[in-house]
Amino acid sequence: MRTLVFSDIHSNLTALEAVLSVAGNMDAYWCLGDLVGYGPDPNECIERVRGLPNLLCVRGNHDAATLGEVDQQTFNHEASLAITWTKRILNAESQEFLLSLPEKIIEGDVTLVHGSPRNPVWDYVMDYMTAVRTFSYFNTRICIVGHTHVPAIWKEGVDKHPAGYMMDYHKTPILSKTILNPGSVGQPRDHDPRASYAIFDSDKSTWELRRISYDYTTVQDRIKTSGLPWRHALRLAEGW
DSSP: OEEEEEOOOTTOHHHHHHHHHHHOOOSEEEEOSOOSSSSSOHHHHHHHHHTSTTEEEOOOHHHHHHTTOSOGGGSOHHHHHHHHHHHHHOOHHHHHHHHHOOSEEEETTEEEESSOSSSTTTOOOOSHHHHHHHGGGOOSSEEEOOSSSSOEEEETTOOOOTTSOOOOSSOEEOOSSEEEEOOOSSOOOSSOOSEEEEEEETTTTEEEEEEEOOOHHHHHHHHHHHTOOTHHHHGGGTTO
16 A cells, blocks of 8 residues: 655645645545645645545644644744634634644554654654654554654664655665654755655555655735735745
């Protein structure tokens, strides 16, 4: 079964549509949360995601904050402004969908969370030492996370990660206990502005990281028109 794995859309419909278009037909779709926040298209992104077949989706910290389940004071000022804006325009159907999302899903030998299995909504797995501690918090062979906006592969028992991340744009066999991160669709932070996602083949147990360019200038225009912080538009051009 071939599954499109994606995370951190952050209300960027243009990036989401680019990913879905180039990926083509998939057997299933797994979303690691943060459908909203930062960007100008929260209702449109939620509607698009909720209509995907064989969808599994977990709740992210921005999703939770938009529902009032996380204190906005824990976010930086500009992120908090975006949450307030999103709360104001989110329609009833979008709210209902976000409310329906669990914090964690176990599908076969895969655990799906936004942050980490220790703290599904808030934890960041940013470095190998954090990954080492995280392995003890899930019993499946694979854990897929988002939240960092940076694609990564962390393999248990492998200590040679001098740059902190293992990124491979070819099909990578997943043969041992592994933490995977597909990066961010709508706001990459690895200095590559292209939308990031992955294809997971459960039959062959392979993971393939992919990137796709999209017209971020149209997203920047919508951010400006909506009155959202301009910083959220600027970062799209350089992936920071």
